[in-house]
Amino acid sequence: xxxxxxxxxxxxxxxxxxxxxxxxxxxxxxxxxxxxxxxxxxxxxxxxxxxxxxxxxxxxxxxxxxxxxxxxxxxxxxxxxxxxxxxxxxxxxxxxxxxxxxxxxxxxxxxxxxxxxxxxxxxxxxxxxxxxxxxxxxxxxxxxxxxxxxxxxxxxxxxxxxxxxxxxxxxxxxxxxxxxxxxxxxxxxxxxxxxxxxxxxxxxxxxxxxxxxxxxxxxxxxxxxxxxxxxxxxxxxxxxxxxxxxxxxxxxxxxxxxxxxxxxxxxxxxxxxxxxxxxxxxxxxxxxxxxxxxxxxxxxxxxxxxxxxxxxxxxxxxxxxxxxxxxxxxxxxxxxxxx
Amino acid sequence: xxxxxxxxxxxxxxxxxxxxxxxxxxxxxxxxxxxxxxxxxxxxxxxxxxxxxxxxxxxxxxxxxxxxxxxxxxxxxxxxxxxxxxxxxxxxxxxxxxxxxxxxxxxxxxxxxxxxxxxxxxxxxxxxxxxxxxxxxxxxxxxxxxxxxxxxxxxxxxxxxxxxxxxxxxxxxxxxxxxxxxxxxxxxxxxxxxxxxxxxxxxxxxxxxxxxxxxxxxxxxxxxxxxxxxxxxxxxxxxxxxxxxxxxxxxxxxxxxxxxxxxxxxxxxxxxxxxxxxxxxxxxxxxxxxxx
Numbered sequence: 001x002x003x004x005x006x007x008x009x010x011x012x013x014x015x016x017x018x019x020x021x022x023x024x025x026x027x028x029x030x031x032x033x034x035x036x037x038x039x040x041x042x043x044x045x046x047x048x049x050x051x052x053x054x055x056x057x058x059x060x061x062x063x064x065x066x067x068x069x070x071x072x073x074x075x076x077x078x079x080x081x082x083x084x085x086x087x088x089x090x091x092x093x094x095x096x097x098x099x100x101x102x103x104x105x106x107x108x109x110x111x112x113x114x115x116x117x118x119x120x121x122x123x124x125x126x127x128x129x130x131x132x133x134x135x136x137x138x139x140x141x142x143x144x145x146x147x148x149x150x151x152x153x154x155x156x157x158x159x160x161x162x163x164x165x166x167x168x169x170x171x172x173x174x175x176x177x178x179x180x181x182x183x184x185x186x187x188x189x190x191x192x193x194x195x196x197x198x199x200x201x202x203x204x205x206x207x208x209x210x211x212x213x214x215x216x217x218x219x220x221x222x223x224x225x226x227x228x229x230x231x232x233x234x235x236x237x238x239x240x241x242x243x244x245x246x247x248x249x250x251x252x253x254x255x256x257x258x259x260x261x262x263x264x265x266x267x268x269x270x271x272x273x274x275x276x277x278x279x280x281x282x283x284x285x286x287x288x289x290x291x292x293x294x295x296x297x298x299x300x301x302x303x304x305x306x307x308x309x310x311x312x313x314x315x316x317x318x319x320x321x322x323x324x325x326x327x328x329x330x331x332x333x334x335x336x337x338x339x
Numbered sequence: 340x341x342x343x344x345x346x347x348x349x350x351x352x353x354x355x356x357x358x359x360x361x362x363x364x365x366x367x368x369x370x371x372x373x374x375x376x377x378x379x380x381x382x383x384x385x386x387x388x389x390x391x392x393x394x395x396x397x398x399x400x401x402x403x404x405x406x407x408x409x410x411x412x413x414x415x416x417x418x419x420x421x422x423x424x425x426x427x428x429x430x431x432x433x434x435x436x437x438x439x440x441x442x443x444x445x446x447x448x449x450x451x452x453x454x455x456x457x458x459x460x461x462x463x464x465x466x467x468x469x470x471x472x473x474x475x476x477x478x479x480x481x482x483x484x485x486x487x488x489x490x491x492x493x494x495x496x497x498x499x500x501x502x503x504x505x506x507x508x509x510x511x512x513x514x515x516x517x518x519x520x521x522x523x524x525x526x527x528x529x530x531x532x533x534x535x536x537x538x539x540x541x542x543x544x545x546x547x548x549x550x551x552x553x554x555x556x557x558x559x560x561x562x563x564x565x566x567x568x569x570x571x572x573x574x575x576x577x578x579x580x581x582x583x584x585x586x587x588x589x590x591x592x593x594x595x596x597x598x599x600x601x602x603x604x605x606x607x608x609x610x611x612x613x614x615x616x617x618x619x620x621x622x623x624x625x626x627x628x629x630x631x
Contacts, residue, residue, distance in 0.1 A: 069431070075430075075431070075434075077434075122612050122615065122616045125615060125616055125619055126615055126619065129368075129372075129373060129374050129430065130567075130615055130619065132374070132430075132434060133374060133563055133567065133611065133615075134611060134612050134615055136376070136560075136563075137560060137563070137564075137607060137608040137611045137612070138608060138612075140560055140607075140608065141605040141607070141608035144605055145605055264438055267434075267435070267438070268435060268438065271431065271432070271435045275431060302446055302447070302450055303446065304442045304443065304445055304446025304447075304449070305442065305443045305446040305447050305450075306446075307439075307442050307446075308438075308439040308440065308441070308442035308443035308446070309439070309443065311435060311436075311438070311439035311442070312421065312436065312439045315425070315428075315432055315435055315436055315439070316424065319428065319432060
């Protein structure tokens, strides 16, 4: 059934091109958001603080995926695997070797960078659907790899590991939840600023050139293979740090928390937040944390279906996710100012 | 040697499952150039419909063919309503759409038929086939049906006008439109056929893996592995790929120490990645050349 003639692939772009300037927020808006994030835990109950910490953790993971997909145009349905590696690194270091929790973050960041860089090697040969497939398989296989018998002394097997929650240091008068929130916030902001700067740098421009046209990019002298694997590494590294924070916040790691469902959630978070729009990561994270609850409120048995329908609505009504809404808002504000 | 041949036989019989699924995957890939992540769930839902029909007292074969017809129609309906508006959207949006579809079907099936495991009948019986302990008449029947399907598809694509039109629409949509082919409907037809083949696969697999809303999870991954191994552009390759994956899985389980049930999915993963790296077009697929 195959034709002998050479196939000419006129591929549609995997990801729509996003201009560099459209990737971030203006200074004023950033400061308002930052202020809200700092003040929020002072006003709410500790359970909500806990949820907000989780929100930041997911936002980090979505941000990482956004760098990979929105920045360099590569897919990944396998982010849960890197998240798991990060979470387990922290869990094992803290529980088996008594390492301070803050010190485990750079370790898992570097480890995951390595893992991602290596996985980026075979991923180099793949694009679009094939890459989605390979990463999908990685995510599905991960829980089973974690359950392996000979890893059990470290990973705790199916049972997983319980992670102790750290206290606020220097005798600060803060609950553990609140301390963890601020700890996560500081790290998230640092990584966000780093990510914005990365995308504005020479490397970031190289990512975007590859995303928009690989052949043209290589003709301009960009080392396509290097930058593609680098994007994978950076993305995996940030996801690993998110995983570490996630393990510390939830106080528990087990193979079944890192199934393909997590990877799909992160992917959806990116789509909802707007691909290539970094601030959208937090909107996407809010979608994946709160919408399943709303869906469950609508109908208990049909929560999956309600979730799916909501997702279809997002795709049809606002295909560019939260970015589109933000731009709309901006235009309305501008209109009012003119009057 | 006895062990070796037995394992190959067992591999062929599990391979038939993967071959069916891979065939459905390749069908839709041919039509729309996307991998449908909801394919397994669509097949699962079809299987539940046939089970329901049998519960209402229909004989097996009546339920079988009614289900195929229904699935065909449902596949077309899904394309027309949900995915036609996304035809020009980036791949990313399409993948999100597939995931949404997956979630909707899985959850609805769970609500309608709940998550308990159900027995599913087989029309072929489950006696040992030709006195072999490893391969039952059902598995032999499954292999037979898979090959029948493959031959039917071959004749459809090679010798009918519609088949020719579908091939034209898939390989050069622009030119196909110029000679009067309604490419948009060819895509819908592809969805319908993939859905129907998925239904057949589901109904054949159900007696082996039992019927429940999550029955297709692992099978779909192996189906993908098989499709990739055979080459995503070749239905024949998909079937061969399915059998090879089945054999490989069994041999690896027997001869590589430490590979048991728990490592089955990582094996599929390793297989997918190594095939994609060594020979991205698969064994029987055609290589894609990019024009600059």
